[in-house]
Amino acid sequence: MKWLKRNFTGIGIVKLVIYAFFILFLIIPLLSVFLVSFTNEPINLFGSLISMETLQHTVSQFTHATVDNFKSVFSNGTYFSALLNSLRLSFLVSIIVLIVCVPIAYGIARTKMPFKKTISALCTIPLIVPTFISAYAFIIMFGRAGWVTYLYNSLGGEGFLIDPYSFTGIVLVQVFFFFPYALWPMVATFKVSDVSLEEASRNMGSKSWLTFVTVTFPLAIPGMLSTALVIFAVSFSDFGTPIILAPTDLNLLVVEAYREIAGFFNWGGAAILTVIMIAVAGFVFWLQNHFFKGKDYGALSGKPKQVKMNDNKLLSGSLSVFAGFVVLVPLLAMLTVFMQSIATTWGVDPLPAGYTLNHYKDIFTNSLGNIQNSIILALGALVLSIIIATFVSYFVVRQNSTGLDFMTTVPLIVPGIAFGIALIQTFNTAPLQLTGTAAILIIAYSIRRLPYMVRSTVGTMKSIKGDIEEAAVNLGASTLTAAVTVIGPLMLPGIAAGSILVFITVIKETSITILMAPAEWAPMSLAIFQNILRAEYYSAAAMSIVLVVLVLVLQAIANRFSRKEL
Incomplete structure (x- = not known):
């Protein structure tokens, strides 16, 4: 009864939902890809839970399992x-x-x-x-x-x-x-x-x-x-x-x-x-x-020392x-x-034969959808990352949730191409046939970059004293209400710092994008990759510059915001 009372409060349900999210989109895909390595064919774990026929098929797959x-x-x-x-x-x-x-x-x-x-x-x-x-x-x-x-x-x-x-x-x-x-x-x-x-x-x-x-x-x-x-x-x-x-x-x-x-x-x-x-x-x-x-590599004493710069001109x-x-x-x-x-043609000579801006005009005419897709997908991943990371930071700092802390660390050690394959194999069939949709792409982006957001928000969360939240609870607010209305606004600096990093890295994401992005949701990175494969080098170059400029602008915004916070 104590467990039910503790976990079926507002904040407790949020915690269970976040656990379910990680289990569904991180743990099960990694487990599935491990099982597929024995069966040589996709395993429909979700279908096995709701269909006896699918369950029997899954069991039969394992009767032929091999190493x-x-x-x-x-x-x-x-x-x-x-x-x-x-x-x-x-x-x-x-x-x-x-x-x-x-x-x-x-x-x-x-x-x-x-x-x-x-x-x-x-x-x-x-x-x-x-x-x-x-x-x-x-x-x-x-x-x-x-x-x-x-x-x-x-x-x-x-x-x-x-x-x-x-x-x-x-x-x-x-x-x-x-x-x-x-x-x-x-x-x-x-x-x-x-x-x-x-x-x-x-x-x-x-x-x-x-x-x-x-x-x-x-x-x-x-x-x-x-x-x-x-x-x-x-x-x-x-x-x-x-x-x-x-x-x-x-x-x-x-x-x-x-x-x-x-x-x-x-x-x-x-x-x-x-x-x-x-x-x-x-x-x-x-x-x-x-x-x-367990090792100590400390070499600093409590007395600060002025570092003398080596002024040897030759060195x-x-x-x-x-x-x-x-x-x-x-x-x-x-x-x-x-x-x-900006080249009209560029062959064996050291410089282009001529210069033009037509490649950029073509991009903003014919490939504007790729730019919009990049921004929409990155914003979707960002919103999801902010929501999850904010609550994960709360649970890690306030409730010492080592389980969630571990789950947000796992994406750091999973290569992008490996994670993409795991998601494709897991969500390739009904009832959760998400492969080829923007939803699974956004989820993949957010999980891959979630550690950056969590590290940023955990640091901010540690600086917020617990008595602020306790005061709100003593005034009648629920723990969830206090977390959202009191703690949330105080975490904005950490959220903002992590947001730019997440957005930039999602915009640049290559492995997940090339492997999983559907044609109708192709972002800039996929369009550039396809142009290179088709030997459309001038268009690829122009879109590459647009992508880099976009990242530079975002980086400048992040740096300016960081200076203001300091």
């Missing part, structure tokens, strides 16, 4: 090579990103590096560019008719300077467009290291380079390892770059999973690849937590040149896409 799909991971050359190639790609990208970011992070945090503010600003460019657009930009630059290829051949080279349709091409795109994910945490690591240890080393006669190698660098290793695991997970789950650049003889898990479900309708093959992706991503997430659990100048080269590549990539978007 052949799991064996095929090692016996099937395509699957096994896809796994090895994906692991090799992610590991290589992680190592190169660390090598690239260490000098730049040190230069920003500890030296008087020239053009530091400009370089820092340019480092944000890769964060706003969807990965498939960056891959497309590399084709325009380094492809057979690319301007870089033209310059390379003009200087006496033969063929490609870099073949974009190769393993090397994928690695370079991911390195140059993923490095900011590691850069800023490493900058913070260098800034917070205890400089007194470095001063002690120098006072004992150590040279600056030796102090860096023996003191500064080791103190930054924990932060470096953490960011390396983040880059590994981001690279492993990236769909946009491989789907554009991967050659036919290069097998990668995300591409193989997409082909199995979208090209061959091989439910069992898609399911086992999905299970593998989730397992690898989950292992990386566990490894990161395990590595730092700071060299770091500035290196950092400038790294940020120049993404900048040139986006400028190249822009040039393509």
Whole structure:
């Protein structure tokens, strides 16, 4: 009776509804895709609950269950090579990103590096560019008719300077467009290291380079390892770059999973690849937590120390040149896409033959629906995310709901292509036949980006004292009314901060969109992808610029709002 009384209040029912939402659209799809890996055909779990005939069919499916799909991971050359190639790609990208970011992070945090503010600003460019657009930009630059290829051949080279349709091409795109994910945490690591240890080393006669190698660098290793695991997970789950650049003889898990479900309708093959992706991503997430659990890497004392910037001109100048080269590549990539978007024709010459705005006119005439779809779908996902995240934050902070906290963490370790396949397999038949609808697309977007909103609102929720809510309850308001009318308005700063992030990431979403978006609800990202496949490069370039500008505007609004809040 106590359980019923506690849970069948207004706030209790909301909590049960949110649990039901996660179970329905997250837990059951992930469970379903695991079961399909044994049956080789979709399982209608929802239909089994309401139809005896469907239940009998489901039971019969399991009488023929097999572990052949799991064996095929090692016996099937395509699957096994896809796994090895994906692991090799992610590991290589992680190592190169660390090598690239260490000098730049040190230069920003500890030296008087020239053009530091400009370089820092340019480092944000890769964060706003969807990965498939960056891959497309590399084709325009380094492809057979690319301007870089033209310059390379003009200087006496033969063929490609870099073949974009190769393993090397994928690695370079991911390195140059993923490095900011590691850069800023490493900058913070260098800034917070205890400089007194470095001063002690120098006072004992150590040279600056030796102090860096023996003191500064080791103190930054924990932060470096953490960011390396983040880059590994981001690279492993990236769909946009491989789907554009991967050659036919290069097998990668995300591409193989997409082909199995979208090209061959091989439910069992898609399911086992999905299970593998989730397992690898989950292992990386566990490894990161395990590595730092129970360990103390603190090097800061209670006494603040003024960080002395290294003013060695040779060092700071060299770091500035290196950092400038790294940020120049993404900048040139986006400028190249822009040039393509205003070109009449652009072949083997270094510059277009002429310039026009007709490609933009065509977009706003013929593809305006794609832009509207992107905004409508993103707004739908945003509204759903706000509602769920607000209540989840309340339950996590006020009621210590570890279950909901865990469920909002799960999407972080599930690659987008894997989650899309799980949803397709689960909601492909009646009574919940949602595959191919805008509703399931909005739900998929919101679940994928919900962790960002929850982290933002939880922080705000923790800053709100419980006595404010208690006062409303003592005045006669129900707990639900107090949460909505008192706590809700106080959470607006956190909601606003998370909202922009959710909206931006949904606008850029690639894997879920390409896999699940129906034709009538095709957003910009899907339209760009289809234009690239159809070799309509000028239209693809113009819409890519529109998408990036939209993200930039939203980012500017977010930054302005954040400054006002501060």
